[in-house]
Amino acid sequence: MSSKIVLIVLGLFIVIAVMTLRPVPVVEEENALVEKGIVSYIFESQSNDIIFKLHENDKIFYINRGTKAGLDAHVLRKKLIGHEVILKYPKYWTPLDWDSNLRHLSKVEMGNEIVFNEFKN
Template sequence: MKKTVKIVLISCSLLIVLLAVLIVRPVPIVSESKAISESGIVKEIYTNKGNDIIFIMEHIDRRFYINRGLEHGLELNNLKEKLIGNPIVVKYPDYWTPLDWNNSIRHLSKVEYKDEVLFNELKE
């Protein structure tokens, strides 16, 4: 019985460490050729307490966010005025985290409107 308890404890410990690593790993910064591209019409833009800028687009179930977008010099009111009701192209890395197991919110690496790049953190 003691051997079984040890195996269970070791297995649980390894699982907890693995989950912790998956949760705290940073979002990868990828090159543009490796980023997923999606386009849509902006329906809503808002911020949260972490200064993230969140985009909701028409007919797309997931949300998109620029991590600490307000700290990168982006202005919420300017983005709302320029983008709501207009099409944009967003690019983001393909990654998975247990905190967002169904990929319902995606970290943005690039935001383009017409011929203008509004935000870009892709590798060159």
């Protein structure tokens, strides 16, 4: 009986590890989720991510390794804070973000300008 419990616990551990460590999925732009809002906050994390907050929105959006992709948080702050943007991101879930409040950005648009895009054309 105890060996079954050990196998079940080990199986659950493996499933959780795989779900936690899987990469953010790459989706087509037409399948991405979309959020519109006024940018209220932008900063660079210690891991070189660019973090976005929208006014009256609880989600935190980020461009993974944004500074390594050539983006500058200071320039983005001057350009985007106080302006409406369209953010596009894939739908996915991970145990590290169980309530889906941290969203990996695939595209950032302001008006007719594409600020960031990792979708393939």
